[in-house]
Amino acid sequence: MDDRPDRRRLALATAGLCVVLVAWNNLVVPALPGRPATAVAANVAATGVLLAGARGAGLTWAELGLARRRLPAGARWGGACAALVLAAYAVALAVPALRPLLADARAEGLDGTAVAIRALVRVPLGTVVWEEVAFRGVLLALACRLLRLPAAVALSCVVFGLWHVRPTLSGLAANDLADGVVATATAVLLTVLWTTAAGLLFTWLRLRSGSLLAPVLLHLATNSLGVLAAAVATRAG
Template sequence: MSSAVQTAGDRRHPARVATIGVVLALVGLNVADHVLAWNSLWLGPAGALALLAYARAAGLTWAQLGLARHTHVRGLRWAGAVIGVVALGYLAGILLPQTRTAFLDARYHLPPAGALMSAFVIIPVGTILLEEVAFRSVLWGLLSRHARMWQVLLASSALFGLWHVLPAMATAAGNQAIGAAVAGLGPFARYAVVGGTVVFTALGGVVAGELRRRSGSLLASMGMHWATNSLGVLFGLLAWRLAS
């Protein structure tokens, strides 16, 4: 083995160890949120800050984390474009009776004030902040040290999909369209919902990761994440009004 190859291997080993450490931390955060039911409004920011501190201690720069100042404007432009596209798609979805039921999620059958609180506070602070910092910032940066870009994209997206296993277990009971779609599967309905959610969110992770890669900014993927989740609540509010 040449000294150059050995040196490269020596550099990759600490990065792999640091990556494993982040994955284990994410498992703990996921259990704390969905099993122990800790308040995500403090768990999300606290977890995000801890992960960023860990990444900085591991030697990652702000640019490697997608948070460099010179990328903010480009990231916001990408985010704005994605938010516009998602908003148009959701609007078409609720205007069509055939697809409107997909927005009738019992978890978000809220009064207007509650929907606004969920869309602009609870979801961004309790969910998006932690997930984006975890998967498209810290994990992305650490993986980039010892893997090729396509491997970074696929690995971070697959882990993002698996992150949603626990919350997916309650989805069939809360969403009319999903519940009806799997009703004929009997005892296997929950497994179908969980598997479908993992695949769907992993694909979403691929799109978010590609936005992160192209823009160089975490703000781009955060914009997409906010659009798909928070706009879903706001348009869901409208869908419930149309269905009543």
């Protein structure tokens, strides 16, 4: 039986998802009115739609990293990595010379409630769960059906890197870190490379533990604790 039509549909679905994901974070979400609340709601809805579509397309919970039997392994691996991140932030905050590395102008003027909402709601729901389901869940599972594992991992990581172009531009502008087109382009390229490498670490955790929970916990610790650390460092001057 000729399986070329199935592979063609799979290739189209994978390529289409790559385009949609890059456009979503760089074009769609930044244009939403009422951000950031609407962005969180949109990403939560997109997570549900993507999971429903993946299951409808025949991807299993195990392929998506959501099999219940793998949750303990995911908790062990993710918990250990999260503890390391917590220790790193604690050291950086304890050493005055390192605190400026954590400071972020976007944390200035935020009261305790705003910081808590960002760390406990916006980051977990609007960023971490959505990104892990999209990249280490659905995109990786689709790509693994189409490509060999190294190529599938590379694809998901590169798209994850490109996902961060617009957020990088926003961060550079808020912190006045790049002056001119060349400096900005260089900073964006370096960030894309860095987030691509981070995606590789998240993917390794996902594959090693067999559970999406592992990269979720590491991602959550990095971003949510990063918000808290930035708030403390910014206030400490």
